[in-house]
Amino acid sequence: MTSKLRFFNTLSRQLEEFEPIDEGKARIYTCGPTVYDFPHIGNYRTFLFEDVLRRALELFGFEVTQVQNLTDVDDRTIQRANENGVSLREFTDRYATAFFEDLATLGVEPAEHYPRATEYVPQMVEIIKRLEAGGHTYRSDGSIYYRISTFASYGKLSGIRPEKNLAGARIDVDDYEKEDARDFVLWKAPKEGEPVWETDLGPGRPGWHIECSAMAMALLGETFDIHCGGVDNIFPHHENEIAQSEGATGCEFARYWLHGEHLVVEGEKMAKRVGNFFTLRDLVEKGFDPLVVRYLLISVPYRQRLNFTFDGLHAAEQAIDRIANTLRRLANTPQCDGVGDLDQATVDEFHKDFRESLGDDLNTARALAALHTLLRRVNTALDEGGICGERRAAVDVAFKEADSVLGIFPRNDAEAGSDAEIDLLIDERKAARANKDFARADEIRDELSAKGIVLEDTPHGTVWHRE
RNA sequence: GGCGACGUGGCCAAGUGGUAAGGCAGGGGCCUGCAAAGCCCUUAUCCCCCGGUUCGAAUCCGGGCGUCGCCUCCA
Structure with a gap:
C-alpha cells in the first residue's frame, strides 16, 4: 500500500516527499483567524485545506500536533473593540467563540492547541531580546524594528528581493520612522487607546508578525515540520516570521511551507461592496447544509484558485445526496452470498487510488473521483444481487477511510425507519x-x-x- | 518596475510524453403500477492560437492572445 506523502513546498517551489523531524510525528503550525469579525468562506477554504492536511497525515500514520493561533491583538481587533466600547478581551472572545462554533459546524477536527496571542507576550519579548542581542533590531520613537538587511536570506520564501522591487511598488509612507521601508515592527510603542504591556523591552504591544513566531516556537519547538496559511501570507507575514525566528535561533524555522490559494465568488474577488461576501452563517441561513459547503470547499485542490458559485454548491449538494443514497441502499439491502458481488479488487483499487491522490500534494479532486467510482460500483453490485457480508465489511472500511480524511459522509440521522x-x-x-x-x-x-x-x-x- | 499562476466538453475539474478520470447539468434507455433511488448508453478525434522538438504532446520548447494574483492589512 502506498504510503508516500508529497507536498509542494513554497520554499523550494517543488514537490517534496514529506519526511518529519521525528519519526512518525508531524508538528504543524497553521495561521488562524484574526478574531475581529465572522470568518468568511475564503478563510474556511484555507482552514479546511489544513483540516484535510492533518487528517491525511493521520491516515498515513503520523501523530499530528497542530497549532492554530488566534490573533487577538492587532490594529483591527483594537480598533473594533474601541468602536464597540468593550474591552479587547471581551470583543475578541465573541469572535473566538463564533470561530469555534463554525469549525464544529464544518466538521473540522480540532487542533491540539489554539493559543491566543495575548497569552504569549512574554515569549514574544524573549525572542525580541534575542534579536536585539544579535544586532537585528533598532529602536525608533519607542518602537522596535527588525532591520532586514541583517538577515541575508530575507526573501527566500517569497522570492521578493527588496532591493529589486522598489519601482512601482506601493510603499507604506506612514512608517516614516523606519530606516528602510521594508523593515517591519516587532514592538509598538504605547499609543492612546491601545492596550499596553509593561515588559523588559519597555511598555508597548507586539507587532503582528512576532506573535506567530512566539506561539509556534513555544508549542512546537524552534524547528518544526509544516507551516501553513493562505497565499497572501507568504509575503510579508511568513517571510517576516522566518526572519524573526531564524534570526533569533540560528536554526531553520519550518521545513515545509504549504499555502492555500484563495477563492473567488462567481469569478470575482469577494468583497462586501460587490455583495458577494459570504460567511458560513450566511450560507447556512440560505438553507445550505454545512456538509455541502465543506464538500465544495475541499473539492478543488488547495493550490488551485476555487471559483465559489451557487451552481457549484448545487453540484456539491447532489454529490452529498449521492453518498447518502448509497449508504441508505447499502443499509436497506440484505446481504447476499455471492451473486452480483463486489470484487475485492475493486475495494483494494479504491484504497490505492485514494491514498495516491492524497499523497500527491493532497489532490482532493482525484480522491473524490476515486470515491465516486467506488460508489458507482457498490450501487451496481447492489443492483445485480447484493454484496456479501465479508465484502460489505470491506466497503465499510473503505468508506470510513474516505470519510476520515474528507469528512463529507452524512451522519446517519438514525431514526429513518422508526416512526x-x-x-x-x-x-x-x-x-x-x-x-x-x-x-x-x-x-x-x-x-x-x-x-x-x-x-x-x-x-x-x-x-x-x-x- | 519586480515575482508568479492559470487558460481541458454547457459548468466544475483530473490528467505534465503514449493516445482525454470524476462530479453536476442535458439527451436516450433499463428498472418501477407510476415515482424515487440506481444502473447503462450518449456529449471534447480533441485540450486558447501559431510554430518547433519527438516515432508520438493537452502534457516539453519558442512566440502570441487572454484571465488573474502578490509586491499594502488580508485565508
Missing part, C-alpha cells in the same frame, strides 16, 4: 398497492412528501427518509 405514524401509513399504502388501489397509494405518498418524507419502493420493501 410509528409513518410506518402505519406505509403499511396502509402497501395494502393499497397490493389491491392495485394506486390512487390511494399515491395519495399517501403525496401526503408524506408534503411533510418532507420521501418514499422509495425497493425490491426489499418500502423505505423512507427525510429530504
Whole structure:
C-alpha cells in the first residue's frame, strides 16, 4: 500500500516527499483567524485545506500536533473593540467563540492547541531580546524594528528581493520612522487607546508578525515540520516570521511551507461592496447544509484558485445526496452470498487510488473521483444481487477511510425507519398497492412528501427518509 | 518596475510524453403500477492560437492572445 506523502513546498517551489523531524510525528503550525469579525468562506477554504492536511497525515500514520493561533491583538481587533466600547478581551472572545462554533459546524477536527496571542507576550519579548542581542533590531520613537538587511536570506520564501522591487511598488509612507521601508515592527510603542504591556523591552504591544513566531516556537519547538496559511501570507507575514525566528535561533524555522490559494465568488474577488461576501452563517441561513459547503470547499485542490458559485454548491449538494443514497441502499439491502458481488479488487483499487491522490500534494479532486467510482460500483453490485457480508465489511472500511480524511459522509440521522405514524401509513399504502388501489397509494405518498418524507419502493420493501 | 499562476466538453475539474478520470447539468434507455433511488448508453478525434522538438504532446520548447494574483492589512 502506498504510503508516500508529497507536498509542494513554497520554499523550494517543488514537490517534496514529506519526511518529519521525528519519526512518525508531524508538528504543524497553521495561521488562524484574526478574531475581529465572522470568518468568511475564503478563510474556511484555507482552514479546511489544513483540516484535510492533518487528517491525511493521520491516515498515513503520523501523530499530528497542530497549532492554530488566534490573533487577538492587532490594529483591527483594537480598533473594533474601541468602536464597540468593550474591552479587547471581551470583543475578541465573541469572535473566538463564533470561530469555534463554525469549525464544529464544518466538521473540522480540532487542533491540539489554539493559543491566543495575548497569552504569549512574554515569549514574544524573549525572542525580541534575542534579536536585539544579535544586532537585528533598532529602536525608533519607542518602537522596535527588525532591520532586514541583517538577515541575508530575507526573501527566500517569497522570492521578493527588496532591493529589486522598489519601482512601482506601493510603499507604506506612514512608517516614516523606519530606516528602510521594508523593515517591519516587532514592538509598538504605547499609543492612546491601545492596550499596553509593561515588559523588559519597555511598555508597548507586539507587532503582528512576532506573535506567530512566539506561539509556534513555544508549542512546537524552534524547528518544526509544516507551516501553513493562505497565499497572501507568504509575503510579508511568513517571510517576516522566518526572519524573526531564524534570526533569533540560528536554526531553520519550518521545513515545509504549504499555502492555500484563495477563492473567488462567481469569478470575482469577494468583497462586501460587490455583495458577494459570504460567511458560513450566511450560507447556512440560505438553507445550505454545512456538509455541502465543506464538500465544495475541499473539492478543488488547495493550490488551485476555487471559483465559489451557487451552481457549484448545487453540484456539491447532489454529490452529498449521492453518498447518502448509497449508504441508505447499502443499509436497506440484505446481504447476499455471492451473486452480483463486489470484487475485492475493486475495494483494494479504491484504497490505492485514494491514498495516491492524497499523497500527491493532497489532490482532493482525484480522491473524490476515486470515491465516486467506488460508489458507482457498490450501487451496481447492489443492483445485480447484493454484496456479501465479508465484502460489505470491506466497503465499510473503505468508506470510513474516505470519510476520515474528507469528512463529507452524512451522519446517519438514525431514526429513518422508526416512526410509528409513518410506518402505519406505509403499511396502509402497501395494502393499497397490493389491491392495485394506486390512487390511494399515491395519495399517501403525496401526503408524506408534503411533510418532507420521501418514499422509495425497493425490491426489499418500502423505505423512507427525510429530504 | 519586480515575482508568479492559470487558460481541458454547457459548468466544475483530473490528467505534465503514449493516445482525454470524476462530479453536476442535458439527451436516450433499463428498472418501477407510476415515482424515487440506481444502473447503462450518449456529449471534447480533441485540450486558447501559431510554430518547433519527438516515432508520438493537452502534457516539453519558442512566440502570441487572454484571465488573474502578490509586491499594502488580508485565508
